[in-house]
Amino acid sequence: MSQERFEELIGEIANSIGDRPLDAALAKHLNTNWPKGGPAFTELGALCAEGEREGWLMAREAGGIKYGRAVKPGASAGGFSVDVVRMRDVKGPHHRHPKGEIGAVFPLEGAPKFDDFPEGWYVYAPNTAHHPTVTGGDAHVLYLLPDGEIEFTK
Numbered sequence: 263m264s265q266e267r268f269e270e271l272i273g274e275i276a277n278s279i280g281d282r283p284l285d286a287a288l289a290k291h292l293n294t295n296w297p298k299g300g301p302a303f304t305e306l307g308a309l310c311a312e313g314e315r316e317g318w319l320m321a322r323e324a325g326g327i328k329y330g331r332a333v334k335p336g337a338s339a340g341g342f343s344v345d346v347v348r349m350r351d352v353k354g355p356h357h358r359h360p361k362g363e364i365g366a367v368f369p370l371e372g373a374p375k376f377d378d379f380p381e382g383w384y385v386y387a388p389n390t391a392h393h394p395t396v397t398g399g400d401a402h403v404l405y406l407l408p409d410g411e412i413e414f415t416k
Contacts, residue, residue, distance in 0.1 A: 265318050268309040269338035271302060276339040276406065284362030284385050284408070292364070292383035303382075307368035310346050310402040319346050326352045335410040343410030347403050349376070349396035356415045358391040361408035372399020391415065 275296055282288045296302050313319030313332070320328040326349075333344035347354075348370070363386040367376045374396050376384070386392070396403070 264309055264312045264316065268306075268313060268319075269333060271306055271309065272333060272344050272406075273338040273340070274302075275306075276342050279342075279364065279406070284364060284387050286385070288364065289383055289385040292366075292385070296383065298382040303366070306366065306404070307402065310368055310404060311370070313346070314348065314402070320348055325354070326350070327354055331410075335407075339406060341409055342406040344404065344406055347394075347405075348400070349394070349403060350374075350400040351398070352396055354394040356391065356393045358389070358413040358415060359386050359407070360388060360411045360413060362386055362388040362390065363405050363407055363412075365403055365405035368402040368404070370400040370402060374399035374401035376401060376403050 278295060279288065282291065310319060314328070319332055320330045322329055328348040329345065331343060331345050333339045335341055335343045365384050367379055367381050367384070369381050375398050376396050377392060377394060
């Protein structure tokens, strides 16, 4: 039941994103309409934790990062894939976002920041790249990738 609810809620969020450009205005839209501390954001964070406990989220682990793809493009999130990771004071592998990345940070312990983003939504524009990094604690990070596109670099 929790996996079904996760996909349903992700579908609602993806639908609200629609075809908006991946930019600061989208981050503002998400943080206004799906705010940290709000019922949907809180439920989504709880579903990530439940999915980890039940094993249908983040079933893999490498380099101190638990990870997994929860939704493939074309499913409940429309044209987005949905991945969830658990990171604790760790730097992940460098990668590029050909079409951008939309993410949400859910603190678990401490005051974690993901690439200096605190709890809430963030957006990376198309053709950005980074080493995903969590500092200051432990967090789940959920991210949507348009068409599931991500390029890991060396």
